[in-house]
Amino acid sequence: MRPTHLGVILTMMLPCLGIAAEKPRAEEELAEARRQAGDQHKNIFLIFSASWCGPCRQLERFLETPRIETIVEKHFIVVNLAVEEKLGKKPELDTPGGEKLMAKLGGGSGSVPFFVFLSSEGEPLVNSNRPAKGIAGGTNIGYPAEPEEIDWFMAMLKKGAPALTAEDARVLESYLRSP
Template identity: 40%
Template sequence: MSSRRLIASVVIGMALLAEPIALADPLPAEAVLAAAAKAGKPGKKNILVVFHASWCGWCRKLEAVLSAPAAKEILERHFERAGLTVLERGEKEALENAGAEELLASIAGKDAGLPFTAVFDRKSRRAIATSNTSGPGTNIGFPGRADELDHFVGMLRKGAPRMTAAEAETIRSAFPAAR
């Protein structure tokens, strides 16, 4: 009797494992921003948003820099971070956050390229600063030149007025040497 139960349990377990696991749909952009705003409220932190895509190599490089221990510690002290997936192709379109492309377009990032970075006010959810240097089409993407890095760090400081010069320099030094 017990061997029959064991066999039945194994068969049922294997059948359950054979079922495809349904992945949850990505949250809409507004829900991502709302969650970040709520999480940032106690520390009065604004929201640092990186618009990215699975195919974007520069997006992965930026994420690696922002996740480096020294930079991450400072960013977590001053911001709630949020990533929004946009501009996916084919089967990967399901990875996109609904409303993220519209949000990107509303801050002059529609045709700017990726990664696109913006700091949003946690209360109004309006952009305080973006990775556009002087209007639409001037996105720095991954800051690789000294002027791009200056803009990126300036954008962070604008969104986090309590960030010290030393903290800004630590973030700057997390990037590969700017040309």
């Protein structure tokens, strides 16, 4: 048996032996998203979230709603990186390098979900830090629930998904503004 085949077999057996394979690093996941975004002529919707975070689950439910998911997937490759899991006592769930990438893109500790729209080349277009008077860098909207947060999310979409139709924008905004 050639060494390459042995490596593949051992990698496949790791879960059976109770040994977890290493999670993909944040930069690897972003590189794959850039490849897909380039191939599909889309931008990237990069989300930093945590399993213990209620607003993160709200954003997840929003994005998984069939009509919303269809609209979002027309314009974006969606990538979700786990960060700050130590706060929920599950540091093993963190995406290696995720917190460093989040900080590089403008995210702050303890403020998830944080998300960024990136070009297919991985260049930041806009992030979820809403401009706020007297606060350098703005404040993270997290899940857009308040009117000013929804307004910022809709402004983000204009930058991140310029081909978004008025009807699709209306569907997204109506969902967010409904009680």
